[in-house]
Amino acid sequence: MKKNVIVGQSGGPTAVINASLYGVVYEALNREDSFGTVYGMINGIEGFLADYYMDMEPLERSGELELIKNTPGSYLGSCRYKLPEDLEDAVYPQLFEKFQALNIGYFFYIGGNDSMDTVSKLSRYAQKISSDIRVIGIPKTIDNDLIETDHTPGFGSAAKYIASTVREIAIDASVYDNKKSVTIVEIMGRHAGWLAAASVLARKFEGDNPVLIYLPESNFDQDAFIDKVKETLECTPNLVVCISEGIHDKNGTFVCELASDVGVDAFGHKMLTGSGKYLENLVKERIGVKVRSIELNVCQRCSSSMLSKTDQKEAIASGAYGVKCALEGETGKMIAFKRVKGAPYTIDYVTADVNKVCNQEKTVPAQWITKDGTDIGEDFIAYARPLIQGEVTIPMEDGVPKFAYRKTH
Amino acid sequence: MKKNVIVGQSGGPTAVINASLYGVVYEALNREDSFGTVYGMINGIEGFLADYYMDMEPLERSGELELIKNTPGSYLGSCRYKLPEDLEDAVYPQLFEKFQALNIGYFFYIGGNDSMDTVSKLSRYAQKISSDIRVIGIPKTIDNDLIETDHTPGFGSAAKYIASTVREIAIDASVYDNKKSVTIVEIMGRHAGWLAAASVLARKFEGDNPVLIYLPESNFDQDAFIDKVKETLECTPNLVVCISEGIHDKNGTFVCELASDVGVDAFGHKMLTGSGKYLENLVKERIGVKVRSIELNVCQRCSSSMLSKTDQKEAIASGAYGVKCALEGETGKMIAFKRVKGAPYTIDYVTADVNKVCNQEKTVPAQWITKDGTDIGEDFIAYARPLIQGEVTIPMEDGVPKFAYRKTH
Structure with missing residues (x-):
């Protein structure tokens, strides 16, 4: 029997966290030989614990999924919920019972530092109880402060x-x-x-x-x-x-x-x-x-007014790549970007050990800041310029951007 | 001998005050049988008093004028300079000597309330000294608070x-x-x-x-x-x-x-x-x-990211219409919009007596606000919705908007 998929979003919004959601959902729905139902958890792990989730497939049929791609913020809602350090805590079996009840085989969590901490804990707990649920983190943060990746979607x-x-x-x-x-x-x-x-x-x-x-x-x-x-x-x-x-x-x-x-x-x-x-x-x-x-x-x-086409493309691709990796058996990993040395700008999609990523912070290298700390040097410009290339045309309705929205009431 | 044209900008920036500048300059340059040189005054009346002005024709040749159309802010620089109430003040002959020295026959001032005050005073002074200089105000203000016009470019x-x-x-x-x-x-x-x-x-x-x-x-x-x-x-x-x-x-x-x-x-x-x-x-x-x-x-x-195509079109047209009116002999007027009753949204370009406009303020009608003062009614929506229709694609360079700029140093 095919296993089901669940995807959640966590942490602060970005302009492309929904593009990653699109990437996961679109890829999973289009590998129907491999996956069963594709669920979205509402308000992340916190909402899932209260049994809030939805079936994502109707969104593709209605065309809403295409709108989601260009919609800023977290379509599924977010949370700032930190799982306990102690893997003996009662919340873990509670979560995994819920996963089992829904026949979940794959869990994708799109988020920043704290969300990668969740991915780390859940994948370690799965290992501990010999569960075969695969847990993959899809990075997003405007802050660009995750290690083990050239940059993060959203930046x-x-x-x-x-x-x-x-x-x-x-x-x-x-x-x-x-x-x-x-x-x-x-x-x-x-x-x-x-x-x-x-x-x-x-x-x-x-x-x-x-x-x-x-x-x-x-x-x-x-x-x-x-x-x-x-x-x-x-x-x-x-x-x-x-x-x-x-x-x-x-x-x-x-x-x-x-x-x-x-x-x-x-x-x-x-x-x-x-x-x-x-x-x-x-x-x-x-x-x-x-x-x-x-x-x-x-x-x-x-803001959706200055979406970087490069950023959006990479956000979608990192979601889709996460699905591919999970299918190939990976777990406890975060999707990461490796920049290919030399021009023109190219990245390879790779995986990083999520345990190394979480609770670390990457800052701007000292040598990229001018000596008196009042300006930014050429190395940063060479690094950042490719990431803002390309524009995205947002669909408009009646003079304002048309966004997807999940009815909450 | 053909008379020359001068145009200035005054007051706070808007996203389309340069579109009106484009309208004036493009129209004047393309009526070369009627006009001599087209000048721009740098930093409005205040800069002009210090002899800061430029020839606008090279901007059309270099393609810069096309860029100006989509560039927010005042390309020519602005000022907040209020002319004295007393038309006997020494500044008036000083200004008109400068106009005469440049053989100016037409002065266009793009601005809000205070700029219309300048247009009023200069046109009255011209009448007083029997000068044939024609003075026309082109409205702009995001505040939409000018009377005698349906709305203002910039809003x-x-x-x-x-x-x-x-x-x-x-x-x-x-x-x-x-x-x-x-x-x-x-x-x-x-x-x-x-x-x-x-x-x-x-x-x-x-x-x-x-x-x-x-x-x-x-x-x-x-x-x-x-x-x-x-x-x-x-x-x-x-x-x-x-x-x-x-x-x-x-x-x-x-x-x-x-x-x-x-x-x-x-x-x-x-x-x-x-x-x-x-x-x-x-x-x-x-x-x-x-x-x-x-x-x-x-x-x-x-922000240029949400330029209204309707607004930009009207801003350009009001500049061009100002040139036409001046040529037909009008002076002491502000270009105004009159909405044609009934759908679809159409405006007529008209002129308003600038003396009536200046130092007045138009507020939102009480009946457009809901009774407890916490919401806006349908009448406002019907009024405002047409004004935000249509998008403008801004030229980009290296991932950021490409704007015109006047080298100041």
Whole structure:
């Protein structure tokens, strides 16, 4: 009897996590000789524990699956549920009973670091109880911080959105070019600066905005920052500075914490503010020029307007490759990308031991950041540029993007 | 001897203010029997007073003019310069001597309210001194707050960006749909709520997000807001609320002022915060659910990713129509749109007396807002939907949009 398939999504949304879902589902449905029913778990492992799941096949018949491919966010819903470290915990037999009841032979989990931890634990538990369920992780995270892979699906589209938007913000900042101004753009990335680094791709020529880029990989010094801004304003009167939300001083104190240490909100609570807002106030106080800060916020991960064709293609292919690997007997693996050395840009799809991947974090190499920690070098550009190539045309309805959505009520 | 043309841009950027520039320049260059040189003033009237201007013809030859059409922001640079009320002021003869020195016969000024004030004053001064210089205003503002016109170029693209982005934010907000959450989206608009109202176009069906929309046209009551949010969370666990930045209580106090009355930033200064941030803290304090606020910020006016084809077409046509009207002898006029009654959507290009337009403000009609001031009715949707129709494909280079730019240094 053919075994069934189940796929889930976990962690924060990206623009292509649904493209990976499409890849898994499409591939599994089209290998009907090998697989039985293809299920989707609603709200990841957490929802599955409460018996929320759905049959994915009708979505292909109705055409909804094609829409899912271009829809940002997690179609199946997500969760932030960490399985217990102790494999003796009661949740494991509970989960595997549910798998057995549905005759599941293959479980695909699309997610980032924490989701790979889930893949690791479930595959180890399967081994422990001699279950033949194969568990495969499909990577996704805009943060690009997974090890054992050249990059992660989701990063390319977020990078393309950031580069394009920073280029537009630089135009917006320069319309009154006879007056000095500073625009600070705060970009996601608590511990790794990949996304803020991608803002360098907005630059059209040397000296073009964003002139200054600060990542959490270098320690941030407020005095050096102010001096650098003052100096740069001499040649670039409308300066755009890009920062990671996670920039911190040499003691590890986040810049955003400096604000909440002192500020109080209207309700008398500690003010929770961003690093950008803090630096805006700092520039106002210390330099006195016109200054504003912009938080790119969730649009970085959920905008469909700047989907990278390369990213989407790789996201779909990693889902499909996961299905192929599971069928060939692999388990406890994460699908990974290996870049083929030399131009033009090509990647091979490979598998990585998920136990090595989970709970690790890949940061931007120090040699890709210029010496004083205020800019990004050519090596990063060569690495990131291929990942933002190509555009995706989103279907529109009545002037706005048409997305798939799962009726939840 | 043929008279020369000069065109300038003023006020805040929009996604199509350059499309209007394209319209003026292309039309004037292609009526070479009627016009001499076509100049652009750099940084509006203010830059022109310092003799900053350029010849626009080489841009057509180099192909740059085609790029300008799709480039957000003000290609020629902008200013916020208000001419003195007193037409006896020395600046007027100074300006007109400069016009005369360049043999200018036609002046086109692309801008919003304040720019129409400039058009009004210059046309009145021209009349006063019996100058035959014709002065025409080409409207632009994302705020859509100019009177005497059905709508303004710039609004359609901003509305399309807002509707699309709010739809994406609603997806992002719903991935953990098993937990209650509130997402507050702050949209531009200090006195008029047109842009926040456009968020209603994100809605796919009745009851879909954004469920609550608040405009400055209705007085905002914090207690009623909290009650409404609590009530709405019962059926919509992942609630998206859209607000204009300019919402205020019945005494006219802006919600964002409530924060700065009490809050203090890290430097001991009054905290300048947005209305969205204030309401985020209010919901946290009074309801205690997960809540976040997102400020759409300058991307509303400078993003090229959601250009409305209708808006761009009308922006170009209003520039070209301005040239035609000036040639026919009109002056002291603003180009305006008159909607032809009945479907399908059609507009006529007309002229409005600029003296009536300037320093007036058009707000969203009260009857287009639902009675309790928490939603937008069908009349607005019927009005706004045609303005966001059609997409524009932006040329790309190396994965990011290719824009025109004027070398300033």
